[in-house]
Amino acid sequence: MEATVLTTAGRVRGVADGEAMAFLGVPYGAARRFHPPEPPPPWSGVRDATAFGPACPPTLSDPDRAYFARSALWNQYAGYDVATRFSEDCLNLNVWTPALDGGGRPVLVWLHGGGFSWGSGAGSLTRGDRLAARHGTVVVTVNHRLGVLGHLQLDGIPGSGVAGVLDLRLALAWVRDNIAAFGGDPENVTIAGHSGGSAKVTTLLGLPAARGLFSRAVMQSGLMELEVLDHDHAAATAAQLIERAGGADPAALPVDELTRLAAGLRLRPALDGEHLPAHPFDAGADVPLLIGTNTHDTATFKFEAAPGYDAVEDDAGLRAVVAAHPSAMYGDEAGAVIAACPPGLTNAERLVHITTARLRERTAALAERKLAAGTTPVYMYVFAYEAPMPPGEPFAGAPMASHGLELPFTFDVADRVALTGDRPERLELAAFMSARVAAFARDGDPGWPAYDPAERRTMVFDIPPRVESDPYGRDQVRDG
Numbered sequence: 001m002e003a004t005v006l007t008t009a010g011r012v013r014g015v016a017d018g019e020a021m022a023f024l025g026v027p028y029g030a031a032r033r034f035h036p037p038e039p040p041p042p043w044s045g046v047r048d049a050t051a052f053g054p055a056c057p058p059t060l061s062d063p064d065r066a067y068f069a070r071s072a073l074w075n076q077y078a079g080y081d082v083a084t085r086f087s088e089d090c091l092n093l094n095v096w097t098p099a100l101d102g103g104g105r106p107v108l109v110w111l112h113g114g115g116f117s118w119g120s121g122a123g124s125l126t127r128g129d130r131l132a133a134r135h136g137t138v139v140v141t142v143n144h145r146l147g148v149l150g151h152l153q154l155d156g157i158p159g160s161g162v163a164g165v166l167d168l169r170l171a172l173a174w175v176r177d178n179i180a181a182f183g184g185d186p187e188n189v190t191i192a193g194h195s196g197g198s199a200k201v202t203t204l205l206g207l208p209a210a211r212g213l214f215s216r217a218v219m220q221s222g223l224m225e226l227e228v229l230d231h232d233h234a235a236a237t238a239a240q241l242i243e244r245a246g247g248a249d250p251a252a253l254p255v256d257e258l259t260r261l262a263a264g265l266r267l268r269p270a271l272d273g274e275h276l277p278a279h280p281f282d283a284g285a286d287v288p289l290l291i292g293t294n295t296h297d298t299a300t301f302k303f304e305a306a307p308g309y310d311a312v313e314d315d316a317g318l319r320a321v322v323a324a325h326p327s328a329m330y331g332d333e334a335g336a337v338i339a340a341c342p343p344g345l346t347n348a349e350r351l352v353h354i355t356t357a358r359l360r361e362r363t364a365a366l367a368e369r370k371l372a373a374g375t376t377p378v379y380m381y382v383f384a385y386e387a388p389m390p391p392g393e394p395f396a397g398a399p400m401a402s403h404g405l406e407l408p409f410t411f412d413v414a415d416r417v418a419l420t421g422d423r424p425e426r427l428e429l430a431a432f433m434s435a436r437v438a439a440f441a442r443d444g445d446p447g448w449p450a451y452d453p454a455e456r457r458t459m460v461f462d463i464p465p466r467v468e469s470d471p472y473g474r475d476q477v478r479d480g
Contacts (some may be wrong), residue, residue, distance in 0.1 A: 003100055010043040014051040015044075018129030020096040023182065024091040024122075025053025028174035029091035029167060031145060032253050034152060036159040036166045037091055053092030057255050058118030068118075073300065073390050076419065079112050079123030088149060088255055093171055094121055094320045096128035097140040097183045106441040108183040109140045109214070113195035113404070114162065117147040117392040120147040124239060124417055134431075135414060135438035138184035142171045148262035152241065152250065153234035153270040153327025161234050165203050172204075172213035189214045190441040196408055198222020202366075203269055205287070206280030212397045215286040216444050218351050218437065220410070221403060223295050223362040227268045228279055234270035241265060253354065276299075281366060286374035288444040290437070292381035292458075293363055295401035295472075298355040300393060318347045324352055330354075348394070360472055368453050377450035379440065382471055384462040385409070385429055387421035399427055405476025411435040424461045 001016040005023065016021035026049050040348055052212055062069070068074055075081045098105070110126055112119040122140035128139030144150065150164025176186045191214045193201045198219040204210045205217060207230040229237065241250060244261045253261070269276055312318040315331040315338075323334040330337050341350045360382075367378045383406040385398035404420065412434035414420040436459070448467045449457045455471035 005100060005181045007181065007414055008174075012044045012049040013284045016097075016128065017096065018175050019133035020098055020129040021100065022129065023049040023097075024048055024051055025092045026094050026095065027053075027091060029170045031088070031163070031167065033088065033149065034160040034163060036109075036156055036163055037170045039170070040091070040338065042436060045154050047065050052084075052094065052122040053143060054087035054090050055079070055120035055122070055143050056090040056112070056146040056149060056456075057086045057088065058391070059149075059259045059262050059267060062260075064263075066173075071392065073302060073393050073419070075299075075469050076112055076123060076125050076417065077338065077407075078118055079120030079126065079183045080121075081124050082122045084120055084122065088145075090145065091121065091142045091167055091170070091252065091328060093140055093142045093174070094128070095179075095182050096132040098133045098136060098138075100181070101183055102180065103183045104180070104185040104188075104399065105136055105138050105183055106438070106443075107138045107140065107175060107179050107186070107189045108218075108437070108441045109142065109172065109189060109191050111142060111168065111191065111193035111197035113197045114146070115163050115196035116151055117196075119146065119196065121416060125404070125419075126411055127413060127416075128411065130412040131410075131434055131438065135435055137438050137441055138172075138182055140175060140179070142168060144168055145173065147249070147267050148241065148258055148265070148414065149255075151183045151227075151267045151269055152238055152262070153231075153272065154238055154250070155235075159272070159275055161208075161229070161272050162275045165200065165207060165269050166275065168204060169207060169210045172210060176213055187440075190216045190218060190271040192218035192220075192437070192441075193222065194220040194404065194410075199227075200281045200364065203228070203276070204280075206278060206282075206286045207276060209275065211285050212436075213393050214285075215432060217285075217290070218440065219289065219291040219363075220406060221359065223281075223359060223366060227266075229266060229268050229270045231271065231273070233266065237265050237267065237374055257385050280453075281369070284362060286370075288376045288440075289367065289370060289378045290381070290440045290446055291363055291367055292383065293360050294383045294406060296356060296384070297359050297394055297401075298350055299389065299400050300353045301355075301403065304404055312347045312351050312397070315347065318351060330358075352395075352449075355395040357472070366395070366455070367451055371451070371453070377444070379446050379459070379461070380451040380456070381461055383409070383433075384460050385426065387419065387426075390419065406433070406461065408454045410437055423463070429463055429465065432465055 144167035151160030414430035
């Protein structure tokens with residue numbers, strides 16, 4: 001079954017996809033390298049929107065590229081487990097809708113993970129047909145500029161350091177102007193994301209130009225990646241890239257060479273004083289938040305300070321990683337933090353415990369800061385359902401609630417991917433969690449008590465799901 005919809009740039013043809021209608025690879029903007037985006041040029045006739053559009057070329061080191069090539073898990077997390085194409089012409093989005101009937105449904109705009117350097121709005125873990133059809137929402141996933149293409153701040157090009165975030169702002173403007181034709185309500189938009197996508201959500205909260213384009217926000221396991229650069233750091237990064245390029249103009253380099261030269265550089269949104277005036281952790285729109293982490297959130301990570309978890313079997317190596325790694329950064333407190341871990345853990349398990357607790361601390365700190373600064377509620381969750389870690393990954397075979405495991409539960413596709421294990425109850429949990437996310441997108445109330453600093457009431461997504469007060473307070477390694 002096919003259908004056509006008229007957008008502000010032209011008519012698009014979609015197709016039935018699973019349980020909903022899908023319009024894939026729809027252009028929402030056009031971009032000249034490093035410059036802020038512009039609306040897409042209009043087209044005549046009917047544009048085919050039955051296949052995913054290209055994703056932004058990732059900014060990855062050669063070892064990371066090799067890891068993606070062999071890791072089915074991270075290809076799923078990245079959204080690269082479909083036939084992914086890469087192009088600088090990547091400002092496109094995907095829409096899933098239950099019906100093209102002017103139904104005024106709540107809209108969930110999903111921002112993919114991958115830090116600010118890699119990832120795609122396509123993929124099996126975040127396919128939006130069931131969240132749309134079973135829970136009465138219109139789901140949008142977005143591709144935008146990443147890494148060096150999205151966050152290299154260059155003199156003479158205002159907005160270049162936040163070009164990728166401005167892409168997202170333009171996508172939200174497209175939703176405002178077009179989503180009613182797809183059955184959505186442009187006045188009821190929720191932005192949501194996981195990991196790096198959650199960091200993008202937080203950045204949009206601090207982007208003045210995005211205010212009024214969304215009503216609430218969902219942030220999953222993302223504050224570990226929330227980093228922005230001040231002007232001096234952003235300028236130093238650009239100078240380092242130009243030095244690597246032998247003085248060549250980055251705008252003139254072939255894209256493959258540009259992304260290769262930029263691998264390993266700190267490429268994050270830049271505080272440019274105009275588009276992004278303050279750190280998103282300290283500023284932001286006063287909207288309801290749904291925010292949380294997983295029990296073993298860092299178990300899938302290949303820590304940069306060590307070649308793998310085997311490198312922390314030595315106590316001195318563990319102390320060095322805990323002291324200095326961006327996920328922990330405990331400095332001189334590292335020894336005391338390690339000593340406070342629960343007994344019986346290996347050093348690798350201690351590292352997961354410490355860095356995941358650190359993520360929870362930052363999440364609680366953001367929640368409490370937003371509560372103190374505004375009048376809108378915050379809803380907290382912990383995803384605690386465990387599934388065996390995949391072969392070839394750290395802790396292979398061990399049951400863990402690892403980074404990204406909540407994605408197929410959020411989108412109600414737990415039966416479509418092997419990542420979730422084989423317990424029949426997981427399908428009930430997926431139906432429950434996706435319904436709670438959809439309820440929050442509908443009216444800002446996911447169905448459990450709002451968070452407060454005294455009781456810290458938290459939804460624990462597990463079998464059975466339940467609300468607990470401060471469920472992981474005993475595991476905190478330092479007050480956030």
